[in-house]
Amino acid sequence: MCLAIPGKVLETYDRKGLRMSKVQFGGVVRETCLEYVPEAKVGDHVLVHVGFALSTIDAEEAARTYALLDEIGQLAELQIPQEPEE
Amino acid sequence: MKFLDEYRDGRVGQGLLREIRRAVTRPWVLMEVCGGQTHSIVKYGVDRLIPAEVELVHGPGCPVCVTSLEMIDKAHAIASRPDVIFCSFGDMLRVPGSRGDLLKLRSHGADVRVVYAPLDCLRIARDNPEKKVVFFGIGFETTAPANALAVQRAKLEGVANFSMLVSHVLVPPAITAILQSPENRVQAYLGPGHVCTIMGYTEYEPIAAAYRVPIVITGFEPVDLLQGILMAVRQLEAGRHEVENQYSRVLSRHGNRAAQALIFEVFEIADRKWRGVGTIPKSGYRLRYEYRDHDAERLFEVEDIETRESAVCISGQILKGVRKPPDCPAFARECTPERPLGATMVSAEGACAAYYSYGRHLEDATAAAKG
Numbered sequence: 001m002c003l004a005i006p007g008k009v010l011e012t013y014d015r016k017g018l019r020m021s022k023v024q025f026g027g028v029v030r031e032t033c034l035e036y037v038p039e040a041k042v043g044d045h046v047l048v049h050v051g052f053a054l055s056t057i058d059a060e061e062a063a064r065t066y067a068l069l070d071e072i073g074q075l076a077e078l079q080i081p082q083e084p085e086e
Numbered sequence: 087m088k089f090l091d092e093y094r095d096g097r098v099g100q101g102l103l104r105e106i107r108r109a110v111t112r113p114w115v116l117m118e119v120c121g122g123q124t125h126s127i128v129k130y131g132v133d134r135l136i137p138a139e140v141e142l143v144h145g146p147g148c149p150v151c152v153t154s155l156e157m158i159d160k161a162h163a164i165a166s167r168p169d170v171i172f173c174s175f176g177d178m179l180r181v182p183g184s185r186g187d188l189l190k191l192r193s194h195g196a197d198v199r200v201v202y203a204p205l206d207c208l209r210i211a212r213d214n215p216e217k218k219v220v221f222f223g224i225g226f227e228t229t230a231p232a233n234a235l236a237v238q239r240a241k242l243e244g245v246a247n248f249s250m251l252v253s254h255v256l257v258p259p260a261i262t263a264i265l266q267s268p269e270n271r272v273q274a275y276l277g278p279g280h281v282c283t284i285m286g287y288t289e290y291e292p293i294a295a296a297y298r299v300p301i302v303i304t305g306f307e308p309v310d311l312l313q314g315i316l317m318a319v320r321q322l323e324a325g326r327h328e329v330e331n332q333y334s335r336v337l338s339r340h341g342n343r344a345a346q347a348l349i350f351e352v353f354e355i356a357d358r359k360w361r362g363v364g365t366i367p368k369s370g371y372r373l374r375y376e377y378r379d380h381d382a383e384r385l386f387e388v389e390d391i392e393t394r395e396s397a398v399c400i401s402g403q404i405l406k407g408v409r410k411p412p413d414c415p416a417f418a419r420e421c422t423p424e425r426p427l428g429a430t431m432v433s434a435e436g437a438c439a440a441y442y443s444y445g446r447h448l449e450d451a452t453a454a455a456k457g
Contacts, residue, residue, distance in 0.1 A: 072126055
């Protein structure tokens with residue numbers, strides 16, 4: 001459960017002073033905190049762990065890592081529903 | 087979609103295997119300390135591809151597995167209260183405490199919810215002002231910033247009915263404890279890639295120097311693992327003991343410093359009991375005093391609960407790399423992922439669960455029958 005999952009930043013926004021974003025993982029979109037990866041922009045790929053972006057990575061690395069996580073059955077957390085805040 | 091690039095190309099793997107064979111002149115024991123690496127090694131049979139001289143043992147790389155029975159029982163006691171909404175990562179739901187697991191509690195009417203992100207609990211807390219929302223904050227360093235952020239925001243935004251039961255564990259003190267053990271066999275480590283994405287690897291440098299062990303921070307693709315093994319074996323054969331970074335395409339020596347600052351604003355280092363291993367000094371995080379109003383251990387007075395572990399289970403020795411899952415008389419017999427007896431079987435990322443889910447026990451039984 002300590003593995004981070006790569007996703008693509010779709011949009012960024014501010015919520016109560018925190019830099020948040022919508023990040024796409026395969027067919028799923030999750031709200032992700034981007035505050036600690038200030039360099040990440042829309043279209044970039046980020047490594048995300050439980051809603052928190054740890055770092056940016058390149059697109060090729062992201063695709064490869066995502067495919068591997070899928071193969072070793074480590075994407076289950078993306079199935080957990082998340083209700084959007086107001 | 088299958089990727090066939092340099093990291094999946096069999097030729098690269100074959101080339102690395104050839105280099106490992108060329109480098110090895112005598113037996114070595116290497117330990118990985120990341121549940122994802124353990125999974126990948128067993129799934130792709132990396133431990134069987136490499137020369138027999140190089141033995142891979144599987145360290146305490148799964149935070150779910152090493153969460154102490156006392157802490158799980160504490161979680162269950164809190165979750166059982168009618169005024170509590172207990173939130174957790176999904177991995178913790180099936181981990182048995184002394185009296186069943188969280189799923190069982192839920193079937194008895196407790197409000198237990200699986201959340202994707204710790205920050206989602208703040209929303210649940212705001213939506214349920216009459217309830218106390220408690221999050222089970224477990225994990226290694228990778229999870230610490232997300233957990234710290236939830237507590238920091240709760241204080242900042244005045245979400246008074248949110249608290250966290252913190253049971254964080256840290257990699258460097260655990261690998262040090264293994265090296266200090268008189269029965270230690272580990273001669274080199276493959277370090278955890280995603281933990282170091284946050285923390286960097288400067289903490290590992292004094293360990294490598296003091297215990298004269300190579301530590302190679304490694305990713306978890308099969309090719310990453312082979313390359314990490316090669317780098318570690320080359321160091322061992324040359325008598326070197328340095329920290330090297332195989333995973334440099336993802337992480338740097340200093341990690342994410344802003345995220346580290348967030349962790350240490352909210353948490354401080356504390357002793358922590360590890361399931362199967364015992365208490366390791368300074369091996370975990372707890373909430374700082376400034377965040378005491380969000381500390382579930384302070385808010386809910388839970389008595390110390392008497393716990394008892396299985397007498398046959400050897401998970402403690404497996405976590406230290408002294409023995410392997412098939413060495414246990416209970417493995418795949420009394421002890422299965424459905425009815426786990428100890429730490430290394432309780433979560434999918436534990437070494438015993440990985441061996442079980444990839445059918446290693448069936449092969450071993452076949453081999454024994456052919457004997």
